[in-house]
Amino acid sequence: MYGDLGYKLAQHAKRTQALAHLPPYQTELVREVTREVRDLDKDVSNILAPFQGSFNPSDEPATACAVLVNHLCMRRNKRCLLAYHRVRSDKLEEMCWSGKDVLDQTQQAANGLRQGNGDRSGMNTEAGSTNSLSPEEEEYTRQYSDMLAAYKGQWTDIDLTGSLEPPRDLFIDVRVLKDAGEIQTEYGAINLTKNSQFFVRQGDVERLIAQGYLQKLS
Amino acid sequence: MDIDDILAELDQDGLPQETRDLQQLTRAWVSERSAPEILPWPAPLMSRVLERIRRQIWGSKIELVEEQTGNVDPKINFRLIIIQTELERFKFLVRSFLRARIAKIDAYALHYLTDPAQSARLSPSETQYASTHQSLLSSHYRSSFLAQFPASLQRLDDTAGGMTMIETPDLDKAVFVRALTDTDEPIYVEGTDTYFEMKRGDVFVVRWNAVKSLVERGEAELI
Numbered sequence: 529m530y531g532d533l534g535y536k537l538a539q540h541a542k543r544t545q546a547l548a549h550l551p552p553y554q555t556e557l558v559r560e561v562t563r564e565v566r567d568l569d570k571d572v573s574n575i576l577a578p579f580q581g582s583f584n585p586s587d588e589p590a591t592a593c594a595v596l597v598n599h600l601c602m603r604r605n606k607r608c609l610l611a612y613h614r615v616r617s618d619k620l621e622e623m624c625w626s627g628k629d630v631l632d633q634t635q636q637a638a639n640g641l642r643q644g645n646g647d648r649s650g651m652n653t654e655a656g657s658t659n660s661l662s663p664e665e666e667e668y669t670r671q672y673s674d675m676l677a678a679y680k681g682q683w684t685d686i687d688l689t690g691s692l693e694p695p696r697d698l699f700i701d702v703r704v705l706k707d708a709g710e711i712q713t714e715y716g717a718i719n720l721t722k723n724s725q726f727f728v729r730q731g732d733v734e735r736l737i738a739q740g741y742l743q744k745l746s
Numbered sequence: 747m748d749i750d751d752i753l754a755e756l757d758q759d760g761l762p763q764e765t766r767d768l769q770q771l772t773r774a775w776v777s778e779r780s781a782p783e784i785l786p787w788p789a790p791l792m793s794r795v796l797e798r799i800r801r802q803i804w805g806s807k808i809e810l811v812e813e814q815t816g817n818v819d820p821k822i823n824f825r826l827i828i829i830q831t832e833l834e835r836f837k838f839l840v841r842s843f844l845r846a847r848i849a850k851i852d853a854y855a856l857h858y859l860t861d862p863a864q865s866a867r868l869s870p871s872e873t874q875y876a877s878t879h880q881s882l883l884s885s886h887y888r889s890s891f892l893a894q895f896p897a898s899l900q901r902l903d904d905t906a907g908g909m910t911m912i913e914t915p916d917l918d919k920a921v922f923v924r925a926l927t928d929t930d931e932p933i934y935v936e937g938t939d940t941y942f943e944m945k946r947g948d949v950f951v952v953r954w955n956a957v958k959s960l961v962e963r964g965e966a967e968l969i
Contacts, residue, residue, distance in 0.1 A: 562891045569896040609891050617886060668886040675882065679875045698831045731834060
């Protein structure tokens with residue numbers, strides 16, 4: 529009671545900041561903090577009910593103090609919840625910007641986890657392989673990437689999600705890590721087969737490097 | 747670009763527009779990256795730069811086509827590489843500039859959206875981005891937990907209890923600044939009794955608030 533759970537959420541948020549991936553959404557914790565807020569609100573109205581709207585804090589310092597503490601706890605819980613969600617949505621946005629397919633990836637991570645668990649627990653992991661995003665977060669990510677695409681569309685020449693490293697060379701050496709099929713460039717088509725090496729224009733292959741198909745050789 | 751270029755540039759209105767645009771863009775980029783708050787959107791500059799980028803991309807494509815049709819002139823080829831390298835640099839500048847602004851907008855969206863003086867600094871598409879993003883965020887919060895809150899606690903821009911929920915940029919952040927002209931009057935640092943004068947070329951580390959107006963008038967630049 530009184531903010532313990534909120535503190536846990538804040539700790540989760542703090543930990544999330546340092547992680548490369550997104551840990552599972554704390555559905556239970558969020559629900560409990562929300563419930564706590566509702567309970568506190570109910571307490572406040574119960575305390576204030578006998579006064580029938582004519583409550584004077586200086587007459588009843590003890591009651592006023594109780595109400596104040598409840599109020600502060602509610603606010604604090606709200607802050608913790610907001611912080612927790614903001615940290616997570618920031619992470620999701622970052623993934624959208626770097627061009628990763630967030631929804632796909634978390635699904636894969638969940639699958640990988642399930643495979644790692646082996647056959648022993650194969651029966652009950654079926655239910656455990658759920659996404660580490662909450663349904664609301666999935667929805668948010670989808671809408672955010674739509675919006676990002678729309679905003680990016682106004683800057684087609686610039687390629688907003690491109691590299692933020694200052695360009696040094698126009699052409700770079702790349703090695704193909706995964707088969708990526710054929711790509712079209714201004715200098716003709718290149719067939720990217722695994723383990724081959726190319727000297728290509730950086731702008732043409734930036735996206736593939738970010739997605740892990742190609743590796744830049746220095 | 748070093749200090750002499752910048753100082754010399756002040757007296758050289760005779761420079762071609764292209765060169766001045768590049769300097770302005772570089773300066774806008776540097777300032778945007780070091781200033782704690784968002785700076786006014788340089789609309790004319792951006793439209794000129796974007797227009798030029800578009801033309802160059804188009805131009806280099808045409809030359810490429812010519813090249814591919816068998817007419818390989820090493821001189822043209824070399825020129826093309828220079829143009830394209832320069833293009834990539836320009837694109838990087840613009841991209842980094844826009845991303846720096848977006849990062850600030852994301853961090854203080856409500857602050858920029860609610861204050862008309864602040865929202866005037868955004869470009870139309872940025873305003874649109876900011877408001878869409880903000881509404882997405884708040885609907886995300888609402889569906890995640892806020893909907894079950896007591897009505898008095900559902901707002902995201904609450905200022906009750908002496909605390910505002912709207913985060914604002916820290917205008918007292920220290921910045922590095924270089925004077926481009928001599929200052930006429932001493933600069934006072936708000937809240938202290940410190941003041942100083944800047945001569946052309948002087949470099950200072952001061953609070954952003956103190957030199958903000960100078961930078962916006964173009965009498966000093968951030969570095």
